[in-house]
Amino acid sequence: QVQMVQSGSEEKKVGTSVKVSCKASGYTFNRFGVHWVRQAPGQGLEWMGWISTYNGNTIYAQKVQGRVTMTTDTSTDTAYMELRSLRSDDTAVYYCARGDSSSWPPVHPLFDYWGQGTLVTVSS
Amino acid sequence: QSVLTQPPSLSGTPGQRVTISCSGSTSNIGSYLVYWYQHLPGTAPKLLISKNNQRPSGVPDRFSGSKSGTSASLAISGLRSEDEAHYYCAAWDDSLSGQVVFGGGTKLTVL
Numbered sequence: 049q050v051q052m053v054q055s056g057s058e059e060k061k062v063g064t065s066v067k068v069s070c071k072a073s074g075y076t077f078n079r080f081g082v083h084w085v086r087q088a089p090g091q092g093l094e095w096m097g098w099i100s101t102y103n104g105n106t107i108y109a110q111k112v113q114g115r116v117t118m119t120t121d122t123s124t125d126t127a128y129m130e131l132r133s134l135r136s137d138d139t140a141v142y143y144c145a146r147g148d149s150s151s152w153p154p155v156h157p158l159f160d161y162w163g164q165g166t167l168v169t170v171s172s
Numbered sequence: 173q174s175v176l177t178q179p180p181s182l183s184g185t186p187g188q189r190v191t192i193s194c195s196g197s198t199s200n201i202g203s204y205l206v207y208w209y210q211h212l213p214g215t216a217p218k219l220l221i222s223k224n225n226q227r228p229s230g231v232p233d234r235f236s237g238s239k240s241g242t243s244a245s246l247a248i249s250g251l252r253s254e255d256e257a258h259y260y261c262a263a264w265d266d267s268l269s270g271q272v273v274f275g276g277g278t279k280l281t282v283l
Contacts, residue, residue: 092274092277109272110269116184153270
């Protein structure tokens with residue numbers, strides 16, 4: 049069965065970086081892109097970006113552009129999301145989700161399998 | 173301020189039919205397919221409606237989606253207590269180099 053298993057909770061200081069992993073299993077990794085979505089406390093879902101697991105193409109949300117890098121390791125079927133220059137408003141649960149394909153642009157936000165979520169807490 | 177506009181909250185009684193609206197523009201809903209997600213506290217969101225009106229396997233037919241112009245809606249009939257959750261619409265938006273946009277979410281309370 050398809051699974052997306054994320055790394056554990058992180059506590060970070062303002063100005064530092066965090067890297068969250070998402071290991072996929074149960075399907076052919078390079079056929080489906082991976083999206084990252086976060087939810088801050090008391091807020092709604094916010095899309096952060098997408099990476100093609102086929103060729104590494106990425107597209108990032110304007111809000112985090114310049115601070116985020118999404119990568120994949122096809123040898124371990126793992127996707128990564130690194131967020132730099134952390135601010136207190138980056139405190140959120142971060143989810144990876146399987147997209148519908150690895151083709152650019154990812155115009156279909158069809159997230160059929162999700163990771164369990166990773167809580168990232170940023171404090172001063 | 174979300175690009176897609178949803179009512180923040182809605183309530184209904186068991187057995188009732190409720191509709192959640194999602195309003196956008198020509199750069200998102202007006203040009204692209206709409207998706208709906210159900211989110212229960214402490215769990216990952218669940219895909220409820222795909223491509224405007226398609227139910228993934230396992231989603232009860234009490235849930236239905238529709239789209240007209242730059243707006244979409246999610247209808248839930250035969251409301252049940254387990255339907256109490258947050259609901260989000262999502263679509264691609266081709267402004268600002270393109271990105272996925274979510275609605276602000278609607279908290280559905282089953283009275």
